[in-house]
Amino acid sequence: MMSSRASARFEAIQAVDPEIYPIMQAEVRRQQSTLELIASENHVSPAVLEALGSVFTNKYAEGYPGKRYYGGCQNMDGVEDLARARAKQLFHSDHVNVQPHSGTQANAAVYLAVLQPADTILSLSLAHGGHLSHGLKVNISGLLYNVVPYEVDRANEQINMAEVRRLARAHKPKLILSGASAYPRTLDFEGFSEIAHEVGGLHMADIAHIAGLVATGLHPSPIPNADFVTTTTHKTLRGPRGGMIMCKEAHAKLLDSRVFPGSQGGPLMHCIAAKAVAFAEALKPEFKAYQQQILKNAQALAEALVAKGNRLVSGGTDNHLMLLDLRPAYPDVTGKQAEDWLGLAGIVVNKNMIPWDERKPTQTSGLRLGTPALTTRGLKEPEMRAIAGLIDRVLRAQGEPKVIEAAAAEVHSLCEQFPL
Numbered sequence: 001m002m003s004s005r006a007s008a009r010f011e012a013i014q015a016v017d018p019e020i021y022p023i024m025q026a027e028v029r030r031q032q033s034t035l036e037l038i039a040s041e042n043h044v045s046p047a048v049l050e051a052l053g054s055v056f057t058n059k060y061a062e063g064y065p066g067k068r069y070y071g072g073c074q075n076m077d078g079v080e081d082l083a084r085a086r087a088k089q090l091f092h093s094d095h096v097n098v099q100p101h102s103g104t105q106a107n108a109a110v111y112l113a114v115l116q117p118a119d120t121i122l123s124l125s126l127a128h129g130g131h132l133s134h135g136l137k138v139n140i141s142g143l144l145y146n147v148v149p150y151e152v153d154r155a156n157e158q159i160n161m162a163e164v165r166r167l168a169r170a171h172k173p174k175l176i177l178s179g180a181s182a183y184p185r186t187l188d189f190e191g192f193s194e195i196a197h198e199v200g201g202l203h204m205a206d207i208a209h210i211a212g213l214v215a216t217g218l219h220p221s222p223i224p225n226a227d228f229v230t231t232t233t234h235k236t237l238r239g240p241r242g243g244m245i246m247c248k249e250a251h252a253k254l255l256d257s258r259v260f261p262g263s264q265g266g267p268l269m270h271c272i273a274a275k276a277v278a279f280a281e282a283l284k285p286e287f288k289a290y291q292q293q294i295l296k297n298a299q300a301l302a303e304a305l306v307a308k309g310n311r312l313v314s315g316g317t318d319n320h321l322m323l324l325d326l327r328p329a330y331p332d333v334t335g336k337q338a339e340d341w342l343g344l345a346g347i348v349v350n351k352n353m354i355p356w357d358e359r360k361p362t363q364t365s366g367l368r369l370g371t372p373a374l375t376t377r378g379l380k381e382p383e384m385r386a387i388a389g390l391i392d393r394v395l396r397a398q399g400e401p402k403v404i405e406a407a408a409a410e411v412h413s414l415c416e417q418f419p420l
């Protein structure tokens, strides 16, 4: 079904690289024939893919529009100006830098702009949903800076702003980070800004996961209050892999210099062209309807899982993702086993630590499930309920091959019904 389009797309590769060609084809088939529930992934549009595969990859464009270090940059300026203007319109921000190669690069550039080595960062503990670029010991954030983590509250597994304020007063961080990779609840960005400014620090909101929800008004925006807002462009925003930084005009010049030449050389102009295309898509009314459906699908999936006797961390979700605590319904099943068994059935998920997890990070007691990719594919609430049923059957049967086989058949028919 897909093969004629796919092989048309890879004709040149087929001709020159017989080793890569079958792998590319296999990946197209894998994406077609599996259900993608990894919360950080999505399926981009053909227009975004076309921009990524364009001759913009050939060009060096160090510098910024109007101030390049190479000749021949008039079309580079054209796309970068459009990407910046569209991002500003989408998020209502003063200043945008669309050059960071990734979310982690975006965060590093902000750190370089406002911190000295050994300065203090206050950020969500990685074990409680934070991101590696917010202070993992072996990431640039943990290597260069003094990281003080805040955790979720034991009682409701949500961030407790009074505790954040207590830690901020005690440690006087120069930078407070909000934002997460595995946190299913609404973030109080205004509260974070208030606390940061109260202790003489700055607030950086990292909206990598929820950017699409923020852009469409379905999650409160940090833009009015935060000093810096970083994001990826490839998660709910459904653009190419990459990063972006927004800030107040007062920080613009310093920030830009910390992206280039501070931490990067030439920008990935094909990615920036694709970001511009994705932002145009995100400005359309259909994109808001898409984000609304992501939320409806997450609610439907969460409710159906709970109806099967499952426990979700914090009791549910306000956004596009949820953390399933495997222990109550499937006490002997680890996150690793669950990921493997569901993978065999064609349901792609990732194991995830839950707060105060007693299992090792390589095993875990949780699964992180998200609905952005399935929603792009057109699946709605009835399919979410069906998928919750499949997940429950596979885990309850502890990976029994016959049960996996039966689930795989149902996954196959869903994939046929909702082609990419």
Ligand SMILES: *Cc1c(COP(=O)(O)O)cnc(C)c1O
Binding pocket: 040, 101, 102, 103, 104, 105, 130, 131, 133, 179, 180, 181, 206, 207, 208, 209, 232, 242, 243
């Ligand atoms: C995904 C993510 C990032 C960074 O992503 P890259 O993989 O570096 O593009 C940064 N912050 C948070 C909160 C994330 O979830």
